[in-house]
Amino acid sequence: MVTFNQWLFFVFNETRLFLFNAFAFSMLFLRFRPSASLRFSLFSPPKMPPHPLSLFRATFSTYYPIDDQMFGLDEEQRQLRQLVFRLAQRELAPFAAEIDRQDQFIKLREFWRLLGQNGLLGVTVPAEFGGSERNYFDHCIVMEELSRASGAIGLSYGVHSNVCIDQIRRHGTHAQKAKYLPKLCSGEAIGALAMSEASGGSDVLSMKMNARKTADGSHFVLNGTKFWITNAHDADVLVVFAKTNTAKAKHGITAFIVEKEFTGFWPAQKLDKLGMRGSNTGELVFENCQVPAENVLGEEDCGVYILMSGLDSERLILAAAPLGLMQSACDIAFEYAHSRIAFGKPIGNFQLMQGKLADMYTRLCASRAYLYAVARNAVSAEHLNAKDSAATILFLAENATKMALDAIQVLGGNGYINENAVGRLLRDAKLYEIGAGTSEIRRMVIGRALNREYLRK
Incomplete structure (x- = not known):
């Protein structure tokens, strides 16, 4: 039989959770993130730990900063990142879970036109054909930030903007470029x-x-x-x-x-x-x-020859996608580790957890440095070699899968439920070990290139 005190505690607890979720939703809607002390004290009774799922929900509004100065981005490139970041987090990230559940992005055409209006579809296309006349390095930044918001739509973007558009840009006649590129760059048409x-x-x-x-x-x-x-x-x-x-x-x-x-x-x-x-x-x-x-x-x-020459730029641009997934994994895991309380303190205070976070951070920075170095060389030397293109996507793809698993481990039980984004990151990351040439094919490409270098001596 339920006592009056038990009934009263039940009503109080349910009311607390309702008010907390309503408050969290309103803050998310206003794109305002209250402090941790405010979030976890306003509606919590004394000495009662926060609801575990509320910790997970809080991670949606947190982003681990990227030190663009350390990675050598100039002011224009930093502004490009901010443009894509704001657009993707406003127009794409809030729908990422729903897109995954439904296996469909209902607003795809609308979002494509928005990308076109911001000059993000024809990044490497000359202005004459409706493009932004940028370069592969800039293209990597766009791919990274879109994939950070949604791996699935990031993939569709990469295929459209590089695998389709860049082939026509590089090999098409003037008439073909004039006919197809403007529509592909504006978002009126989708490519494959x-x-x-x-x-x-x-x-x-x-x-x-x-x-x-x-x-x-x-x-x-x-x-x-x-x-x-x-x-x-x-x-x-x-x-x-x-x-x-x-x-x-x-x-x-x-x-x-x-x-x-x-x-x-x-x-x-x-x-x-x-x-x-x-x-x-x-x-x-x-x-x-x-x-x-x-x-x-x-x-x-x-x-x-068109196909094989395009693989080098394809692998470079697509390699930016697992980087975006890694950044997203860190966005979630780092915040959670310093919000989740266990044994009276944030779990990020424990040495084993600090070691895992340190490994994630190191792997993220090493991956970004390698990708940016290869992309920067493609711009300055106007040359992409098969060895480093294959090595870049090999390194980043396998790191992304590993980091998604690490993020799941950081979140523990919360990482294993489908309400959490890190499971989606893992499933999305695995694709890049298979698509655009499997990891085995990439290792073969690298090995053969190394052999040729020694045979020439």
Whole structure:
């Protein structure tokens, strides 16, 4: 039988939690973060520890600062980071959990236009075609901050802005650039690249999809399927690779620019993924798809060179995404470790926890330094080598997975529940050990490059 005192304590406790959550929500809505003492004392009875989930919720409004001066960012680059940070934390981060749960970003088109209005979609594109005329270093900053807010939408952005747009910028004719880049840079159109097939992704030369030129030479007819395609169900413009000459092996692949309205082309199944939920991944079907000959990107039968040369910049830009995920893991874990009370003190005061936080911080800084060094060299020397591009994404991708696991461990039981963001960070981070060439392929690229250096001696 419930006593009056028990009933009174129950009512008091529930009222306290209701008022606390209402207060926390109002502060979050106003983008105001009260002090820890205020948050955990206003509605708490004496000597009663805060509700564990309220500690987790508090981490949404905290961000561990980045020392841009230490990493050599100039004033323009710092302003760029602040622009993207504010935009992403206001328009994207609050919806990241919902995007993950629903595996859909309902406001994707609206958000894309917002990115376009701020000059963030065509970062490396000349102003003549609607771009911002920046460089790969700046592109990394944008990719990092968007992924910090949402790994899934960061991935979609990277595929659109680099894997699709940068291929057209580097290899397209003036007419192709004038036709497609302005819409892609403004956010009116969404881009994708279709190379992988169900039978293989890393083994490019094994692709089965073929393209046959019509008798009058005016079109190519594409037949086959593509698989694992990011932005598959959203893309308006795609760079597609198909075999045009089976007798030439690697020299028989051609790149095409395909529009979603082309007859004989449609997206098929959407894949239900472990992570990167909300970044739509799926299958594309080409059944007698008519592509104008003027939409050949680069030269006929030379598509493999377009693909392989693009991999270096792709790996560099995509490597900024796991950096953003690592930063997000630190944003959450560092705050939690100094808010969560155990044995009468914040758990960050215990040496074993301090060691874990120190390792996370060191790994974060080392990853950022390596990425920025390679990106800066790509700008100053106007050169990207396959070895360091592969090494950068290899190092950062594996570090991101490790740091997401560390963040889960810091949060303990709170880290293991789906209400918490760190589980999503882990699932998102794992993709970068697989996509854009697996970790095994990256190690092979690095090893072969080292061998060639010694063979030249």
